[in-house]
Amino acid sequence: MTVQPHRSMPISTGMAADLGRAIPDARGKLTANAPLAPLVWFKSGGAAEWLFEPKDVVDLQAFLRDLDPQMPVMALGLGSNLIVRDGGVAGVVIRLGKAFAKVERSDEVTLGCGGGASGILVSSTARDAGIAGLEFLRSIPGTVGGFVRMNGGAYGSEVKDILVDCDVVLRSGEVKTLPVAALGYTYRHSELPEGAIVVAARFRGRPGEPAAVQVEMDRISASREASQPLRSKTGGSTFKNPEGRKAWKLVDAAGCRGLALGGAQVSEKHTNFLINTGNATSAEIEALGEEVRRRVKETQGVELEWEIQRVGRS
Numbered sequence: 319m320t321v322q323p324h325r326s327m328p329i330s331t332g333m334a335a336d337l338g339r340a341i342p343d344a345r346g347k348l349t350a351n352a353p354l355a356p357l358v359w360f361k362s363g364g365a366a367e368w369l370f371e372p373k374d375v376v377d378l379q380a381f382l383r384d385l386d387p388q389m390p391v392m393a394l395g396l397g398s399n400l401i402v403r404d405g406g407v408a409g410v411v412i413r414l415g416k417a418f419a420k421v422e423r424s425d426e427v428t429l430g431c432g433g434g435a436s437g438i439l440v441s442s443t444a445r446d447a448g449i450a451g452l453e454f455l456r457s458i459p460g461t462v463g464g465f466v467r468m469n470g471g472a473y474g475s476e477v478k479d480i481l482v483d484c485d486v487v488l489r490s491g492e493v494k495t496l497p498v499a500a501l502g503y504t505y506r507h508s509e510l511p512e513g514a515i516v517v518a519a520r521f522r523g524r525p526g527e528p529a530a531v532q533v534e535m536d537r538i539s540a541s542r543e544a545s546q547p548l549r550s551k552t553g554g555s556t557f558k559n560p561e562g563r564k565a566w567k568l569v570d571a572a573g574c575r576g577l578a579l580g581g582a583q584v585s586e587k588h589t590n591f592l593i594n595t596g597n598a599t600s601a602e603i604e605a606l607g608e609e610v611r612r613r614v615k616e617t618q619g620v621e622l623e624w625e626i627q628r629v630g631r632s
């Protein structure tokens with residue numbers, strides 16, 4: 319069975335060309351023309367043609383299996399590493415809700431985590447279970463799906479060091495378990511198949527005393543608080559650190575600290591963070607990033623590569 323967007327649903331002109339595309343029915347929540355700005359850290363950008371919040375894995379599988387293969391699909395976590403362009407995202411954006419946010423111990427040192435679980439929940443469950451080595455996830459404001467996709471890392475650890483395997487629902491609707499070796503991990507990059515949604519992951523640590531794990535989590539939190547604009551509308555690290563260099567140092571050396579364009583600004587606190595100081599458009603945020611890249615290339619001779627994922631239409 320398929321449904322069409324109906325007339326009472328808000329419609330932006332950016333989406334008009336896509337109206338009328340059929341979409342499978344589902345048990346979860348399907349919203350046509352759903353604003354994404356409230357769902358991402360930058361609080362900017364356009365709407366999703368469709369936003370789908372599946373009820374469970376079976377619902378997600380059936381939906382993807384029945385969805386027109388031409389319809390693009392992308393996953394959204396907490397939107398903490400994302401610029402959604404102002405023209406919105408064509409196709410279906412999939413957001414994992416409560417049913418995917420569970421974290422459970424599966425053996426002495428391993429946690430089974432839902433793809434929508436937050437880093438805070440994973441690290442605090444690890445602490446309570448006496449598992450060390452997952453503390454760094456405390457400081458990354460994303461979901462398990464985003465961590466697996468981005469090879470999230472901090473304080474000398476990254477996801478590839480703790481991931482055993484993950485379950486993904488492929489664009490075809492098929493569920494597959496991918497071992498860490500299949501993900502082709504490099505710095506802040508994985509080779510997750512296009513359109514695959516990470517619905518679960520198993521992270522392995524090592525035995526640890528809960529009190530000592532807490533001390534490490536507190537140390538990480540305090541260090542974060544001191545060095546990053548955590549209470550701003552931001553997208554985390556904007557550029558990847560080039561081999562052997564720090565992106566923030568290059569941006570600073572290029573004279574970009576505090577540089578502004580419309581409502582977008584290079585953070586004064588951490589120069590590898592862009593912030594939305596009020597009502598920046600995504601176009602302003604992205605153009606500021608490009609201007610920083612240009613200045614770093616011109617003055618430092620280094621081509622910075624975006625770490626932030628930029629999606630949708632300008």
Ligand SMILES: Cc1cc2nc3c(=O)[nH]c(=O)nc-3n(C[C@H](O)[C@H](O)[C@H](O)COP(=O)(O)OP(=O)(O)OC[C@H]3O[C@@H](n4cnc5c(N)ncnc54)[C@H](O)[C@@H]3O)c2cc1C
Binds near residue numbers: 465470
């Ligand atoms: C203040 C701040 C500090 C940060 N510090 C760090 C840091 O120290 N280290 C670090 O690595 N990152 C950091 N980040 C960036 C960000 O938190 C990570 O990249 C995180 O992994 C993104 O997770 P997310 O769930 O919010 O993904 P999103 O930002 O929503 O999406 C990022 C990418 O992951 C994909 N994705 C999301 N969920 C899934 C899923 N279930 N299945 C498949 N693909 C999915 C999206 O399609 C997109 O391509 C920081 C961000 C902020 C705002």
